[in-house]
Amino acid sequence: MSTDLSFYKKAKTLAEVDNAVRFDVPITPDHEFYTDFSDVRGDFEDRMIYKTLNVHPKTFIFNQEANRVNKALLFLAGMRGSGKTSELAKISQKLHNKDCFFCVTCNLDDGLDLNDMEYMDILIFQLERLFQEFEKINLDVDKDILASLFDWFSERVKEVNKSIKKEGGFELEVEAKSPSWFSFLGVTAKLKSNITGNKENAEKIRTTFRSNFTEFSLKINEFIEAVNIVLRKQTIAKEIMFVVDGLEKTATTDIRKKIIIDEADRIRQIKVNTIFTLPIELMPMAQKLTQFCTVVSFPFVKIREKDSAIVEEAIKRFEEFVYRRIDASLFDKPETVRKAILYGGGSPRELLRILEYTNMYADEDVNKIFAKDLDRGIQKLAAQTSQYVSAEDLALLKILKEANAKGQYIPFDEKWQDLLEKLIVLEYNDGTYKRVNPVIEESPLYKQHVG
Amino acid sequence: MSDNYTEETRPLFKLLRTEAFRFVIVRFNHYSFLRQLESDLQSRFPDRPFLKADAAASDYRSILDAYFSINRGFFFLENFDDVLKEDRDSLQRETPQMAANNERRRQITAGLNLRRDKLAQSPIALFVFVPATTGELYAKTIMEKMPDLWSFRSLMLDLEKEVATAVSDITPEKYIPKAEIVNTDDTELRRLISLLDNTPETELAYRLTLYPQIVNAANDLGKYDLAFSTLDTWEQHVQDNEKPWIWIQKGDILNVFGKLEDALPLFEKAIEQASLSDDKNDVGLGHERLGYLYLLRGDLNNALLHFEKYKEIELELSTKTPSISMFKNNLAISYEKLGSTHTALGNLQQALKFFEDETQLFEELFKDYPNNVAFKNGLAISYYKLGELYEKLEDLEKAFFYFEKGLEMTELTFQSSPDNAQFKKNLKISYNKMGDICQKMGKNELAEGYFEKARGLGG
Numbered sequence: 001m002s003t004d005l006s007f008y009k010k011a012k013t014l015a016e017v018d019n020a021v022r023f024d025v026p027i028t029p030d031h032e033f034y035t036d037f038s039d040v041r042g043d044f045e046d047r048m049i050y051k052t053l054n055v056h057p058k059t060f061i062f063n064q065e066a067n068r069v070n071k072a073l074l075f076l077a078g079m080r081g082s083g084k085t086s087e088l089a090k091i092s093q094k095l096h097n098k099d100c101f102f103c104v105t106c107n108l109d110d111g112l113d114l115n116d117m118e119y120m121d122i123l124i125f126q127l128e129r130l131f132q133e134f135e136k137i138n139l140d141v142d143k144d145i146l147a148s149l150f151d152w153f154s155e156r157v158k159e160v161n162k163s164i165k166k167e168g169g170f171e172l173e174v175e176a177k178s179p180s181w182f183s184f185l186g187v188t189a190k191l192k193s194n195i196t197g198n199k200e201n202a203e204k205i206r207t208t209f210r211s212n213f214t215e216f217s218l219k220i221n222e223f224i225e226a227v228n229i230v231l232r233k234q235t236i237a238k239e240i241m242f243v244v245d246g247l248e249k250t251a252t253t254d255i256r257k258k259i260i261i262d263e264a265d266r267i268r269q270i271k272v273n274t275i276f277t278l279p280i281e282l283m284p285m286a287q288k289l290t291q292f293c294t295v296v297s298f299p300f301v302k303i304r305e306k307d308s309a310i311v312e313e314a315i316k317r318f319e320e321f322v323y324r325r326i327d328a329s330l331f332d333k334p335e336t337v338r339k340a341i342l343y344g345g346g347s348p349r350e351l352l353r354i355l356e357y358t359n360m361y362a363d364e365d366v367n368k369i370f371a372k373d374l375d376r377g378i379q380k381l382a383a384q385t386s387q388y389v390s391a392e393d394l395a396l397l398k399i400l401k402e403a404n405a406k407g408q409y410i411p412f413d414e415k416w417q418d419l420l421e422k423l424i425v426l427e428y429n430d431g432t433y434k435r436v437n438p439v440i441e442e443s444p445l446y447k448q449h450v451g
Numbered sequence: 452m453s454d455n456y457t458e459e460t461r462p463l464f465k466l467l468r469t470e471a472f473r474f475v476i477v478r479f480n481h482y483s484f485l486r487q488l489e490s491d492l493q494s495r496f497p498d499r500p501f502l503k504a505d506a507a508a509s510d511y512r513s514i515l516d517a518y519f520s521i522n523r524g525f526f527f528l529e530n531f532d533d534v535l536k537e538d539r540d541s542l543q544r545e546t547p548q549m550a551a552n553n554e555r556r557r558q559i560t561a562g563l564n565l566r567r568d569k570l571a572q573s574p575i576a577l578f579v580f581v582p583a584t585t586g587e588l589y590a591k592t593i594m595e596k597m598p599d600l601w602s603f604r605s606l607m608l609d610l611e612k613e614v615a616t617a618v619s620d621i622t623p624e625k626y627i628p629k630a631e632i633v634n635t636d637d638t639e640l641r642r643l644i645s646l647l648d649n650t651p652e653t654e655l656a657y658r659l660t661l662y663p664q665i666v667n668a669a670n671d672l673g674k675y676d677l678a679f680s681t682l683d684t685w686e687q688h689v690q691d692n693e694k695p696w697i698w699i700q701k702g703d704i705l706n707v708f709g710k711l712e713d714a715l716p717l718f719e720k721a722i723e724q725a726s727l728s729d730d731k732n733d734v735g736l737g738h739e740r741l742g743y744l745y746l747l748r749g750d751l752n753n754a755l756l757h758f759e760k761y762k763e764i765e766l767e768l769s770t771k772t773p774s775i776s777m778f779k780n781n782l783a784i785s786y787e788k789l790g791s792t793h794t795a796l797g798n799l800q801q802a803l804k805f806f807e808d809e810t811q812l813f814e815e816l817f818k819d820y821p822n823n824v825a826f827k828n829g830l831a832i833s834y835y836k837l838g839e840l841y842e843k844l845e846d847l848e849k850a851f852f853y854f855e856k857g858l859e860m861t862e863l864t865f866q867s868s869p870d871n872a873q874f875k876k877n878l879k880i881s882y883n884k885m886g887d888i889c890q891k892m893g894k895n896e897l898a899e900g901y902f903e904k905a906r907g908l909g910g
Binding site: 015018019022023024025080081107108109110246248249250252349356357360361380384386387388389390421422423 | 461462465466468469471472478561564565566567568569571587588589590591593594595598599602603605606607
C-alpha cells in the first residue's frame with residue numbers, strides 16, 4: 001500500500017518523475033513535497049479557518065477561556081483538486097497539540113462503504129474514530145463517564161435487536177462492568193458493519209437512533225465535554241475537534257443535500273468542533289448554512305487576475321511546488337515550468353496531471369523535459385476535451401470569455417455550477433471570479449467555437 | 452488493417468513502469484484491442500497479477516472484492532458502457548427488471564466513486580473499457596456519474612483500427628428482405644403488367660394496388676430496372692406518409708447495383724418521413740437498411756448504431772402486438788444483424804448472445820408457422836450463425852451440433868420445394884459446411900459423405 005509517504009521522493013531522473021507527480025496521494029505538511037499556498041489563494045486565507053475555530057493564527061492556541069461554550073462548525077468548500085485534503089491535514093497537524101485540539105480525522109471514503117449514507121452513519125463513524133484514537137493513546141478516563149454512554153448505547157442495541165428479525169440480529173457482548181474504549185469500539189464497529197452490510201438492519205439502527213436523537217445528542221455532548229475536561233487535566237489538548245473529509249464523494253447530490261441541509265438541525269445539536277468538507281454543488285446553498293455554521297470557500301490558487309495579468313507571487317509558489325518534486329535540472333528552461341503552471345490554472349492536481357502527460361513524451365535517454373514535450377502533453381489533454389465538452393458547454397464558455405474581457409461578473413446559474421464541478425471552468429477568490437480551464441482553451445473544439 | 456494502437460499505448464506503457472494506482476479509460480472500436488492490451492501488459496509486466504471483470508454482468512460488491520483480491524497489477528473492467536446506461540422503455544418508464552438493472556449500475560458508479568481513495572491505496576492500474584459506439588460524449592457521462600474518480604484519471608486512450616466488413620454472407624440477392632424466394636416464372640409479372648396497361652389512369656385506386664405487386668414480382672425475377680421505374684411511378688401518386696416504404700425499396704435496388712451513396716439519402720428520407728407519420732415499422736426498416744449500408748462501407752460502428760435502433764423498434768412493436776409475426780421476424784433479423792456486426796468487431800461473446808436470441812425467436816416462429824418458408828430459412832440461418840461462431844471460438848462440438856441442426860432445416864426447406872434453385876444452392880452449401888467441420892474434427896469418413904452429397908446436387 002502506498003500510504004507510506006517516504007516512498008515519494010524528489011525526482012532526479014526522468015524515470016523518477018512519474019512517482020513524484022502522483023496526484024492521487026494526499027501530502028501531509030511534514031513531507032518534502034508539501035507547499036503552503038495559503039497566502040496565494042486570493043481572498044482566502046487560512047487565518048479565516050483558525051479564527052472561526054477560535055484559534056490564534058500564529059500561536060495555534062485555542063482560546064478556551066473565552067469560548068467555553070462555543071463550538072465551531074465549519075464547512076470548507078472547494079473544487080476537486082484544489083488541495084482541500086492537504087490543507088485539512090495541515091490544519092490538523094498544526095492544531096493537534098496540548099494548547100489546542102485533539103484532532104480526529106474521519107475519512108468517509110475509508111470508513112463508510114455506503115452509497116446511501118445518512119448523517120447518523122457519519123456520527124457513529126465519528127464516534128468510532130474517536131474511540132480508536134483514545135484507545136491508541138490509552139486515554140485514562142473515569143469509568144463513570146464511559147459507563148453512562150456505554151449503558152445508553154447498550155439500551156439502544158437492545159432496542160435494535162428486538163426489532164431485527166432473528167436471522168438478521170447481531171450478537172453483541174456488552175460488558176456490564178468496566179466498559180472500555182475497546183468495548184466501545186466493539187459496539188460502534190458492530191453498528192457500522194450492520195449499517196454497511198445489511199440494508200434492513202441499517203434502517204432499524206438508523207430509526208432507533210433517530211427516534212432517540214435528542215437523548216443521543218445530550219449523551220454525546222455530555223460525554224464530549226467530560227472527555228474535554230480529562231484532556232485538559234492531562235494536558236493533552238483543550239478540546240476535541242473532528243475533521244470529516246469525503247462528504248463530496250457520497251453517491252448523489254440529493255444524498256449530500258439531505259445530510260447537510262435537511263439534517264442541519266441534528267448536526268447543530270452535536271456540540272463539538274467540527275470541520276466538514278462541503279460538496280461544491282452545495283455552495284449556492286451556503287446562505288442557508290451560514291445560519292448555524294461558517295462556510296469557507298477554498299478556491300484554486302489565483303495565477304491570473306481578471307484582466308489576465310499574471311500573479312507572480314502565485315507562480316513562484318507553484319515553481320516551488322514543482323521543484324520540490326522534480327529537480328530543476330530536468331527541465332530545459334524555467335519557462336517550460338512556468339508555461340506548465342499557467343496551463344494548470346491554479347489547480348495543484350491539474351498541474352501534476354500536465355507534468356505527468358509531459359513526462360510521457362519526454363525522452364529518458366536525453367533525461368530532459370523540453371517545451372515541445374509539454375506542448376505534446378497539452379495537445380493530448382486538450383484533444384481529449386472533445387469527449388466531455390458539449391455544444392451547450394461551449395456556448396457558456398463563450399459567454400464567460402466575453403464577460404471576463406469586459407470585466408463583468410457572471411450571475412449564478414446551475415449550468416455554471418455544473419461547469420465548475422467538471423473543472424471546465426475554474427473559480428478563484430471567494431467564487432466571484434471564474435476562468436475557462438486553460439487546457440480546454442487549447443482544444444481545437446474551443447478554438448473553433450469560442451475563438 | 453492499420454490502427455493507432457502502438458502510438459496510443461506508448462505513453463501508457465511508459466507510465467505503467469512505475470507501479471502505482473492508475474485509472475485508465477479506454478475507448479475502442481474493435482474488441483481485439485482488449486485482448487491485445489491484455490497480452491501486452493502480461494508480457495511486459497509478467498510479475499504483475501492480472502484480473503478482469505465484466506461490468507455488465509457484475510455488481511458493485513463483486514467488482515470491489517475482485518479488485519482488492521489482487522494487491523497490485525492490472526484490473527480490467529470490460530463492458531463499462533453498460534454501467535453508464537439507464538434502461539427505459541419508449542414511454543420513459545422503468546419496468547421492474549429495468550429498475551433492478553439500473554440500480555445495479557448506479558451502485559457500481561457511485562460505489563467506485565465513493566471508494567476512490569481506497570482504490571488509490573493499491574498500486575493497481577484500473578482500466579475501464581468503453582466501445583466507440585457508446586457515443587462521442589461518453590466521458591461526460593463518466594464525469595457526471597463518477598466525478599471524484601474521474602479527477603484521478605491517469606490517461607484516456609482512443610484505440611482505432613480500420614475494420615474489414617464481414618459481408619461475405621450478406622449478398623445483395625439474399626439481402627432483399629422478402630418472405631418469398633426468387634423464382635424464374637414470370638407468368639404473374641406479365642399478368643400484372645397487362646392489367647396495368649389496360650387500366651385507365653383515372654382508375655388510380657386500382658393502379659395503386661398493382662404497383663406494389665409489380666415491384667415484388669420484378670424483384671423476384673431480378674428485373675430491377677422495371678421494379679425501379681414502377682416505384683417511381685407509384686411514388687408520384689401517393690401521399691407523403693406512404694412514401695417511406697417506396698423510398699426504402701428504391702434504396703434496396705440501388706444497393707443491388709452498388710450505388711450506396713445514392714441509396715443513403717433515400718433511407719434517411721424514409722426514416723424522417725416515417726417518424727413524422729409515427730410509422731415505427733418503416734422507421735425500423737429504414738434503420739436496418741442504413742445499418743446494412745454502413746456495413747458495406749466498412750463503418751461497423753455506425754452499422755451497429757442503426758441495427759440497435761432497429762432492434763429497439765422491433766422489440767417495442769413485437770411486445771405491443773405479439774400477434775403480428777412480422778415484427779417478431781424483424782426482431783429476429785435485428786439480432787442476426789447485431790450478431791454479425793459484433794462478430795466483425797471481434798466481440799464474439801456479444802455476438803453469441805444475439806445469435807442465441809435470434810435462434811430462440813425463429814424457433815418460436817417455426818413452431819407457430821411450420822409451413823412458412825421464410826421462418827424455416829431464418830431458423831436455418833440462425834443455426835449456421837451459431838455454428839460459425841462456435842467454430843471461431845474453436846468449440847467444434849457445438850459448431851457441429853448447430854451446423855447439423857441448420858442442415859436439418861435446410862433439407863426440410865428443400866424438400867418442400869425441390870425445384871427451387873436457391874434452396875438447392877443452400878443445401879449444397881450446408882453439405883459442404885458439414886464436410887468442412889467433420890474434417891476439422893478428424894471425422895474424415897463422415898466428411899467425405901457430406902462432400903459426396905454436395906457433389907450429387909450438381910451445379
